[in-house]
Amino acid sequence: MAKDFYSTLGVLKNASEEDIKKAYRKLAHQFHPDKPGGDEAKFKEVNEAYQVLSHKEKRAQYDRFGRVSDAPNGGGAQGWDGFNGFGGNGAQWNVNFGEDMGDLGDIFETFFGGGMGGVAQKPAHKRGANIEAHERITLEEAFSGTKRVLRFETYVDCPQCKGIGYEKSKGVTKCVKCNGKGETQEERRTVFGSFVQKKVCTECRGRGEVPKEKCTECKGSGRKLSTREVDVEIAKGVEDGQVIKITGMGEAGELASGTGDLYVVVRVKPHTHFERHKEDLITEKEIKVTEALLGKEIEMVDIDGEKYKILIPTGFNLNEPLRVPGRGMPKFGIFGSSSRGNLHVRLNAKLPKSLSHKAKKLLEDLDKEL
Numbered sequence: 090m091a092k093d094f095y096s097t098l099g100v101l102k103n104a105s106e107e108d109i110k111k112a113y114r115k116l117a118h119q120f121h122p123d124k125p126g127g128d129e130a131k132f133k134e135v136n137e138a139y140q141v142l143s144h145k146e147k148r149a150q151y152d153r154f155g156r157v158s159d160a161p162n163g164g165g166a167q168g169w170d171g172f173n174g175f176g177g178n179g180a181q182w183n184v185n186f187g188e189d190m191g192d193l194g195d196i197f198e199t200f201f202g203g204g205m206g207g208v209a210q211k212p213a214h215k216r217g218a219n220i221e222a223h224e225r226i227t228l229e230e231a232f233s234g235t236k237r238v239l240r241f242e243t244y245v246d247c248p249q250c251k252g253i254g255y256e257k258s259k260g261v262t263k264c265v266k267c268n269g270k271g272e273t274q275e276e277r278r279t280v281f282g283s284f285v286q287k288k289v290c291t292e293c294r295g296r297g298e299v300p301k302e303k304c305t306e307c308k309g310s311g312r313k314l315s316t317r318e319v320d321v322e323i324a325k326g327v328e329d330g331q332v333i334k335i336t337g338m339g340e341a342g343e344l345a346s347g348t349g350d351l352y353v354v355v356r357v358k359p360h361t362h363f364e365r366h367k368e369d370l371i372t373e374k375e376i377k378v379t380e381a382l383l384g385k386e387i388e389m390v391d392i393d394g395e396k397y398k399i400l401i402p403t404g405f406n407l408n409e410p411l412r413v414p415g416r417g418m419p420k421f422g423i424f425g426s427s428s429r430g431n432l433h434v435r436l437n438a439k440l441p442k443s444l445s446h447k448a449k450k451l452l453e454d455l456d457k458e459l
């Protein structure tokens with residue numbers, strides 16, 4: 090009996106994505122093995138349930154068939170041995186073919202090309218999974234653009250067989266089970282009479298041929314766990330949460346059935362001096378009251394490190410931020426031109442803590458003037 094992922098997460102079958110996420114977070118927290126009262130077995134169960142129910146296609150598959158086909162199995166254990174696992178009636182066959190046996194169908198797609206002769210459905214194309222990575226960068230890096238090298242463990246096409254799963258030089262041989270026909274016949278007696286039922290050969294999956302020797306490196310799966318190293322170019326002006334898609338750098342599917350993509354989610358760390366509002370930056374600057382009154386120049390440091398001066402206009406309202414054009418984040422025009430957004434400086438006029446006798450006298454004179 091298949092596990093009930095819904096009851097594992099304690100949600101109803103019609104639970105929303107949000108409900109599932111919430112339930113998962115709560116339980117993952119509760120059972121986390123590092124926590125007092127944690128439970129590793131339960132934690133794993135909860136994770137397994139979530140892997141399926143949080144994934145739209147997997148959930149749909151699970152709802153229909155009560156299980157999901159693509160649980161990782163170590164990358165090689167499946168393969169040719171799995172061929173013996175067929176059975177049941179024709180109707181079930183078609184279901185299993187697309188769902189459970191998708192990988193094996195792909196083996197034949199890869200080996201011999203072409204369709205399955207119309208006997209059974211072509212299996213769903215099952216390529217490797219997409220991978221999501223998160224990369225944190227500073228605001229300075231977001232300003233100037235940066236590069237990263239991401240390293241992560243995933244399946245890659247087997248270097249020995251280039252993903253096909255067998256030794257090409259050894260060639261193929263006629264399938265013994267179907268004598269090369271690609272299908273087997275079986276007489277079935279039912280209350281409606283007897284039928285001759287044609288079935289796709291379970292040994293060669295309809296090809297009539299099987300490879301002589303599977304690849305020793307990947308044991309026939311066509312892929313191997315390895316460390317992928319990917320150069321990621323992060324363009325200047327990147328926004329927090331922006332996603333960079335790198336095609337074909339995700340997980341390799343079995344038997345060269347296609348490699349998933351890598352999605353890099355860029356997170357821009359908060360900055361101690363600058364706050365970002367799209368292309369504009371906001372900063373605070375402490376100034377002396379006299380600097381404000383006298384309309385003096387004050388020294389600023391740009392996000393790129395450059396020092397420059399700005400002039401406080403006399404009579405400037407300190408409650409409003411001072412706008413400095415062209416000192417914000419990169420900004421791109423529709424024709425690819427690049428400029429910068431603006432900087433908004435919130436000026437904090439600092440009052441002196443104590444006044445000398447002379448200063449007090451001067452201020453009193455000033456007071457009379459104003």
Ligand SMILES: [Zn+2]
Pocket residue numbers: 247248249250251252253254255304305306307308309310311312
């Ligand atoms: Zn191989």
Ligand SMILES: [Zn+2]
Pocket residue numbers: 264265266267268269270271272290291292293294295296297298
């Ligand atoms: Zn056969």
